Amino acid sequence: MSENKNEGYVTADGRKIGGTLMEMKNITLRFGGVKAITDISFDIKEGEIRAIIGPNGAGKSSMLNVISGFYVPQEGEVWYKGARRPSMKPYEVARQGIARTFQNIALFEGMTVLDNVMTGRLNHMKANMAQQAIWKGAAEKEEVANREVVEKVIDFLEIQSIRKTPVARLPYGLKKRVELARALAAEPSLLLLDEPMAGMNVEEKEDMSRFILDVNDEFGTTIALIEHDMGVVMDLSDRVVVMDYGKKIGDGTPDEVRNNQDVIDAYLGVSHD
Amino acid sequence: MFYREAGDFKTSYTDDNQTFPIKFDRYRYYFVLFVAFCVIPFIVNDYWANAVLLPFLIYSIAAIGLNILVGYCGQVSLGTGGFMAVGAYAVYKLMTAFPEVNVFFHVLLAGGITAIVGVLFGLPSLRIKGFYLAVATLAAQFFLVWLFNKVPWFYNYSASGQISSPERTVFGYAVTGPHASAWTTYLFCLVFVTICAIIARNLTRGSVGRKWMAIRDMDIAAEIIGVDPLRSKLSAFAVSSFFIGVSGALFFSVYLGAVEVGEAFGINKSFLVLFMIIIGGLGSIFGSFAGAAFLVLLPVLLKNVLVSGLGWPTDLAAHLEFMIVGGLIITFLIAEPHGLAQLWRVAKEKLRLWPFPH
Structure with missing residues (x-):
């Protein structure tokens, strides 16, 4: 795939995927002497749903934290929207x-x-501060305009009835949905989901999957997600990166990954003799 | 029964966003404003102004200020007394240096100067939080009081080391100094309280307020969604110190008239204002008023009941007063840890359904 990196492709269900939105080049992340991520490269293309999977401790969350700028990798480059991203907050x-x-919500x-x-x-x-202190005028207008966007997201995720409820009173599944709403309200170009279905029952997982697909479909948002539920990952994602012990062991469509011997070994175990 | 929101539908986001969404609340708010501005000034006397109204109004401003920092932004501060002293000394220097400028602007400028000092002492908040930050602000408290004691320039080299406020007028009426009458000082403070409360409300319901609350509830998540922690924490320190500076300026110039810094703005003051917002309710403008009212009015009320009502000796009453106030604070906090504001909220919920609870 390396020769036509910047070109899109067409998925199995006929959606057109655009050029490269984000590219990770040879990322290495160390905590002291522990290597969390070793020399990993992959790309995320515009409009696709990209999954990162791997056994516990594989470095998936660290990878997400590198993308969101929370960790700064010791080696490697992050390219976003065609430009190298300098180290930023x-x-x-x-x-x-x-x-x-x-x-964890x-x-x-x-x-x-x-x-x-x-x-x-x-x-x-x-x-600015002075405008907000006066409120009437610029601040109020802005508040109402943004409220309209937020109400659309609230409608979309079907949380109208809990609009004015303090978050502390909500059950787990709804909290996850509110968190998704908060991320969506930002109208992001790239949405990162860290285990969006962890701890959910089957119905909640189905709801969440539907929302993820709808978000991708309606807003064209690029999504990168980490998930443990293999069924969900294989159904939702267009391409999958597989990590194990901080290394990339597979990358491709769900079908390619499913038949990759390294991936099968990592998940089922292999005798080291 | 009479407290209903049924039928009171909102058809625009502006309506939904207003401070008092329920009609009854709104009318009560207008009524309170009307009484405060149009009735009380005509009936107020010196005793009521000096014992009850002025301290209540001035402490309300300080409580609103501290509530923005502690209740909304989650940064604990024990430097309130020190910052009030900055406001007091700033207004003193301004009043004596520029006697021709209206004292109204002096008070505002004193708030601005306190805001700058507050930002300076807020810088440690970027690295430390919780108890450690409280200790850092405690350093501000002691340093500022020491500074105003040691550097004679601040008290214009007066022999006593005290500062005393000269007479200044607004629209020809004296608001500071010995000839100020009860109603002018009351109205002067009331104007500042009203302005401060409205500004505080506007700031806390908009994007600045949400940034502060995001920092308070989970600073890491706040940073991930795009809140610059440096700017929002420092803006909270600035706004909070501005209000506290205004209250310190009024406390000195209008209420006390003459001040010795260690006595008026010592560590006790910091704790008093902190207790006000804890008892009143953290993160609530109404709670700031309720807490200030509670801690100002209760001692006065007790003194009147014990000394005038029951005829007890003054010294016995004074001691009992401390014990009763302390006991009541503990009782209140056990009954409702989120303060008077929460009690009020619960009462309103109940009233909404009364007398048919289902």
């Missing part, structure tokens, strides 16, 4: 249009659902 990465959810517990989702719009709100 997480909030600067967010302003470039990368939003994410967390494995990271909502703002003291605020209502509406306020939580509105925080997703913070990068789109420009009124």
Whole structure:
């Protein structure tokens, strides 16, 4: 695939995937003497659903943290929208249009659902302190305009009824959905989902899968996700990266990955003799 | 029964966003404003102004300020007394250096100067949080009080080391100094309280407020969604210190008239204002008022009941007063750890259904 990196492809179900949105080149991440990620390269193309899978401790979450700017890799380059990304703070990465959810829900517990989702719009709100202190005028107009965007996301994810509920009172499955809403409200170019279905029952998983596919379909959002449920991953994603012990052992469509001997070994175990 | 939102539908996001979404609340708010501005100034006397209204109004501003920092942004501060002192000394220097400028602007400028000092002492918050930050702000408290004691320039080289506020007028009426009447000082403070409360409300419901609350609830997640922690923490310190500076300026110039820094703005003041917002309710503007009212009014009320009502000796009453206030604080916090604001919220929920709870 390396010779036509910047070109898109057509998926099995007929969706057109665009050029490269993000490219990781030879990423190595160390914590002291421990190598979390060793020399990994892969790309994410515009409009696709890209999954990162691997056994526990493979370095998937570390990889996501590198993409979202939370960890800075010791070696390697991150290319985003055709330019090399300099080392930057997480909030600067967010302003470039990368939003994410967390494995352990990271909502703002003291605020209502509406306020939580509105925080997703913070990068789109420009009124300065004086304007906000006066409120009437620029600040109010901006608030209403962004509220409209947020209400669309709330409708889309079907959480209208809990709009004004404090997040701390919600059950787990709904919290996950609110977190997705917050990430979507930012209208990201790249959406990172860290185990969006962890700890959910079958119905909740089906709902979440539907939302992920709908997001990709309706807004054309590029999605990179980590997930343990193989059935879900194979159904949802267009291409899959497989990691084990910080190394990339497979990359390709779900079918290619499923038949890759290294991947089978990593998941089922192999005798080392 | 009379407290209903049934039929009170909102058809625009502007309506839904207003401060008092329920009609009854809104009318009550207008009523309170009307009484505060149009009735009380005509009936207020010196005792009520000095014992009850002025301290309540001035501490309300300080409580709103500290609530923005602690309740909304989650940065614990024990430097309130020190920052109030900055406001007081700033307004003193401005009043004596530029006597021709209106004292209204002096107070605002004093707030601005305190905001700058607050930002300086807020810098450690970028690296430390919680108790450690509280200790760092405690350093601010002691340093500032020491500074105003040691450097004679701040108290204009007066022999006593005290500062005392000269007489200044607004629209020809004296608001500071010995000739100021009760209603002018009251109205002067009330204007500042109203402005501060409205600004605080506007800031906390918009994007700045959400940034502060995001930092408070989970700073790492806040940074990942695009909140610059440096700017939002420092802006919280600036706004908070501005309000506290205004309250310190009023406390000195309008209320006390003459101040010795260690006595008026010592560590006790920091704790008093912190107790106000804890009892009133963290992260609530109404709670700031409720907490200030509780801690200002209760001692006055107890003194009146014990000394005037029951005829007890003053010294006994004074000691009992401390014990009763302390006991009540503990009782309140056990009954409702989230403060008077939460009690009020629960009461409103109940009233909404009363008298048919189902």
